[in-house]
Amino acid sequence: xxxxxxxxxxxxxxxxxxxxxxxxxxxxxxxxxxxxxxxxxxxxxxxxxxxxxxxxxxxxxxxxxxxxxxxxxxxxxxxxxxxxxxxxxxxxxxxxxxxxxxxxxxxxxxxxxxxxxxxxxxxxxxxxxxxxxxxxxxxxxxxxxxxxxxxxxxxxxxxxxxxxxxxxxxxxxxxxxxxxxxxxxxxxxxxxxxxxxxxxxxxxxxxxxxxxxxxxxxxxxxxxxxxxxxxxxxxxxxxxxxxxxxxxxxxxxxxxx
Numbered sequence: 001x002x003x004x005x006x007x008x009x010x011x012x013x014x015x016x017x018x019x020x021x022x023x024x025x026x027x028x029x030x031x032x033x034x035x036x037x038x039x040x041x042x043x044x045x046x047x048x049x050x051x052x053x054x055x056x057x058x059x060x061x062x063x064x065x066x067x068x069x070x071x072x073x074x075x076x077x078x079x080x081x082x083x084x085x086x087x088x089x090x091x092x093x094x095x096x097x098x099x100x101x102x103x104x105x106x107x108x109x110x111x112x113x114x115x116x117x118x119x120x121x122x123x124x125x126x127x128x129x130x131x132x133x134x135x136x137x138x139x140x141x142x143x144x145x146x147x148x149x150x151x152x153x154x155x156x157x158x159x160x161x162x163x164x165x166x167x168x169x170x171x172x173x174x175x176x177x178x179x180x181x182x183x184x185x186x187x188x189x190x191x192x193x194x195x196x197x198x199x200x201x202x203x204x205x206x207x208x209x210x211x212x213x214x215x216x217x218x219x220x221x222x223x224x225x226x227x228x229x230x231x232x233x234x235x236x237x238x239x240x241x242x243x244x245x246x247x248x249x250x251x252x253x254x255x256x257x
Contacts, residue, residue, distance in 0.1 A: 008066075009036035037066040042092070042114045045125035049109060052096060052127050057082060059092045059114065059124055068116055077127055078102035078110025099129045 011034040012027040027033045042061040059075070065087050073092065075082035080097030087093075092114070096102065102110045112124040219227070 010034070011036055035067075038063055039120060040064045040066065040068065040116065042122040042124060044123070045112075047125075049126045049128050050112075052129050055095065056085065056093050057096050057112075057127070059094075059112070060090060061092065062090060064092055065089055072116055074115045076113045076115065078104035078106075080110075082112075096127070102127070102129075 012025060013034050014025040014027065015023045017023055022029060040061060040063050042059055042064070057077075066089075068087075070084045070087045073084060073087060075084060075092070075094050077096050078101075080101035082094035082096045084092065084094045104110045106126075109126045109128045112127050114122040114124060218224075
């Protein structure tokens with residue numbers, strides 16, 4: 001049955017003593033009743049292992065002082081006992097025993113157990129003393145390290161991926177520009193080649209026409225030799241073959257021969 005902690009259930013009480021009627025319902029006679037409250041609830045530690053670093057230990061709960069006093073509660077830590085200093089509606093505060101007194105056979109550390117009377121028992125969790133275990137629990141530390149490493153690796157991977165995509169985009173843009181410039185240069189060279197080929201065809205046609213109509217132009221040996229020996233001297237004395245004195249000398253030489 002669920003009880004309302006603010007409105008306890010009132011129970012009548014009395015004694016059956018033969019036929020004595022005035023003790024059969026003492027609650028009515030003295031206007032006093034038994035108040036029935038819900039059992040107190042003690043919460044377990046939020047962490048798997050609680051590290052004790054101060055002078056007092058605090059245990060949270062609900063309805064802790066509704067139906068019991070400090071003397072009704074016993075807190076045991078390992079093989080030692082935690083001396084209760086205060087008990088309120090939602091918290092219990094006690095002074096833990098020394099590390100040696102709380103030593104137990106459990107490898108993980110002494111366990112905190114709250115007992116109320118002989119029927120209620122609450123296992124709160126494992127308590128670790130600062131002097132015996134300053135370093136964080138290895139299991140939690142490993143999990144935290146794995147998570148942190150995964151996050152760092154993911155961030156590095158994303159940064160490398162972004163840098164790679166940016167570098168690839170830039171390289172593609174440069175390659176595209178170079179390809180466009182090469183295409184333009186190729187078109188320009190092709191146009192110039194076509195134009196030069198057309199001009200060459202025209203010149204070759206003119207030259208072939210000259211050769212066909214007039215033949216290959218050449219000079220006799222004497223004119224060729226004179227132009228080679230005396231270039232740019234059309235009126236040189238040596239080139240004047242038609243002079244009368246030369247004709248007479250040539251005739252005399254022929255006769256002498």
